Amino acid sequence: MICETIEEFAAALPPMRALAGLDFGEKTIGVAVSDSFLSVATPLETIRRKKFGVDAAALLAILEKRSIGGIVLGLPRNMDGTEGPRCQKTRAFARNLTGLTDLPITYWDERLSTVAAERALLEADTTRKRRSEVIDHVAAGYILQGALDRLAHLKRSV
Numbered sequence: 001m002i003c004e005t006i007e008e009f010a011a012a013l014p015p016m017r018a019l020a021g022l023d024f025g026e027k028t029i030g031v032a033v034s035d036s037f038l039s040v041a042t043p044l045e046t047i048r049r050k051k052f053g054v055d056a057a058a059l060l061a062i063l064e065k066r067s068i069g070g071i072v073l074g075l076p077r078n079m080d081g082t083e084g085p086r087c088q089k090t091r092a093f094a095r096n097l098t099g100l101t102d103l104p105i106t107y108w109d110e111r112l113s114t115v116a117a118e119r120a121l122l123e124a125d126t127t128r129k130r131r132s133e134v135i136d137h138v139a140a141g142y143i144l145q146g147a148l149d150r151l152a153h154l155k156r157s158v
Helices: 006-012 052-065 085-098 113-123 128-156
Strands: 018-024 028-034 041-048 068-075 105-109
Touching: 006 068, 006 105, 006 128, 018 052, 018 085, 018 128, 028 052, 028 128, 041 052, 041 128, 052 068, 052 085, 068 085, 068 128, 085 105, 105 128
Parallel strands: 018 068, 068 105
Antiparallel strands: 018 028, 028 041
16 A cells, blocks of 8 residues: 555554665665664665566565565655656556555655765765665665654654
8 A cells, every 4th residue: 555645654554563664776775674663764785676576575575574564665856846757666666566565655755865874874984885885775764764753753743
């Protein structure tokens, strides 16, 4: 089920289950996971993309192993907020994924998530080689943390 708003997503989530954040790219899918209290996002791994069936199988294995209750998919909007071809590919991936899982899926604006991840890795004095290995799942962590913070805000304002 695809939830277009974070409010719909919050209502669809099962209690005490972690979330997964995805940074969907041309060559990789960065994966991050939260704790079951939905407070902290942790970068997990990067899946090297091959074709949808292989990518989805790898992703679903992670989701099952971690007892994930929902998916936050980074939506790569343009800086002016419009959606281009990358957003269309991301939405197509989500639609295809709904055929394989009943988990609720929502989108989170990922503008500048890779920039923030890169900056954090530079501040941590990470080598260029290591940055290229981890950037996608660190960016997924930023995407997921943004959604977790919004979910916490929604919970407090009820």
